[in-house]
Amino acid sequence: MGRKKIELKKIECPKEKSSKYSKRKKGLLKKAEEMAVLCDSDIILLVFSPTSKPNLFYPHSRPLGRILERLSNMSEYEREERRSYTKKV
Template sequence: MGRRKLTIKRLESMKARQTKYSKRKVGLLKKAKELSVLCDTDLALLMFSPTGKPSLFIAHNKDLSNVLERLSKLSVEDREERRGYTMKLLKKIYANSDIDPRNFSLDRNDALKVEFLTLLLEDQLRELKQKLAEKRGILREWKNPQNVKDLAQIKIMEEHLMETTVAGAAAEI
């Protein structure tokens, strides 16, 4: 029987949109997983359903913060170069297909979702920076044990040592 070519345009019915999203999401997640395994790439895929529910896929069971940290380490010039390349590629794809890029523009709700996600990620980044500063402080005290003045600092250092030892032993297994 074969498949017929679908014209790509926004579905008007909310129910049809949600059904199509649910079916295609599974295929898209499968392709993302295959890409991450085959090419050994760090991949983060964030999708919002038509009802606004987010779905997040991160390759290789990595933490989102690790993927975002790699992105944040890119210079502004590198990010702009990648953005330009992506835009050029999308224009080429649109030129060779029936897809109308205006059907995929951000509306007000999408812009609010992006803004909310940005704030959420900034909060997570701030928390991670705070944890990193705490760990650096602990390591600094290990380098200069003569600067340790009270028992609480020694207890913190001991707990850190125990965590490190347990994590190291688990990594060896």
């Protein structure tokens, strides 16, 4: 039996919002780690909490500097092309 589709709506209660954020963040980081390992891809994930605290994730197998260097070496045209492709999908 499949899961029920949940209705997405903003959570107003700060305590519930914080709890949900922690659980979802943990799952998101796990998925990012899996994708990095299985697909041999470079991933940087920047997530801001409801209290505006940033959380930066990147696989420990690859240095952050190398990933950022790769991004900075891309031309502005190539970055924009990839960004527009991502928006379509």
